[in-house]
């Protein structure tokens with residue numbers, strides 16, 4: 001078994017452990033709702049409650065030769081623009097930003113071991129062995145307090161102490177054995193600037209195009225991670241124990257052996273979605289697209305979803321600019337929601353989702369869209 005982020009995770013959740021050890025394991029909501037309730041109590045008791053706030057930035061690591069094309073495609077296909085680009089002995093970093101949205105840091109390692117490397121060696125991802133969304137960094141104004149509570153709880157960070165930079169202090173967990181994600185925590189001292197005086201400017205020859213449709217593509221609404229059926233409860237509880245997010249609801253698509261689970265901080269914040277199989281016991285023919293994805297790519301973030309206005313027109317414009325889609329727009333104004341998925345990027349392996357919620361639609365997803373989108377990913 002790979003290393004757990006929270007050393008004594010299984011001792012703290014014996015029920016969960018027992019459940020996944022049984023041979024006839026099938027996901028159901030009773031167990032996770034009970035565990036989620038206990039986690040909220042634990043956050044209150046331990047002083048963690050409300051210490052962690054919203055998402056600040058996402059780290060996407062790429063191969064060196066894919067860095068520039070990865071940045072270019074984000075500039076063409078999303079509302080993100082270039083903010084900073086710099087390098088140091090360890091890495092190259094390109095920072096992209098978009099209003100009311102977490103920053104995207106596109107990085108390349110120049111030195112040192114890549115702790116995510118073994119997680120990337122899967123049949124359809126091993127050709128890009130350094131490529132994945134590696135980390136989500138959340139804002140934590142009281143980082144020292146957070147660090148000491150979580151150390152006492154057995155959380156394993158990548159550094160022995162808080163890393164102190166000019167404009168921020170930062171902490172990061174080791175990659176999760178359930179999702180392949182590392183969770184980070186940042187406290188800004190002032191302006192949100194990543195480059196330090198020790199870093200060198202790295203000029204990159206890219207420019208934000210001025211295509212009119214780009215202004216329709218707004219902030220990141222959610223990220224969706226795909227993981228094995230057996231990791232579903234543990235992954236969500238682990239995330240709840242590290243942040244202030246709550247498990248909200250799950251949509252089961254029985255005939256595709258898939259569950260889409262939504263965790264939120266508030267209705268306005270970026271949401272974390274975890275999609276897994278219902279059961280891992282199925283044979284090759286009825287695995288379903290979600291479990292199949294995990295076998296082909298490993299547990300990882302599958303897509304980033306961008307709020308998109310004038311979605312029909314924007315969908316056409318994106319196609320004209322070369323974006324390839326796994327599926328047409330699904331859903332309708334009557335149902336309150338329209339969405340679509342692109343093919344995975346050849347540079348980052350990330351799928352883009354474009355999503356529009358109409359008027360007073362207060363559901364987060366609809367079952368029919370989830371079904372159609374899940375089915376479309378069978379093509380990957």
Ligand SMILES: [Fe+2]
Nearest residue numbers: 224303305353
């Ligand atoms: Fe999504």
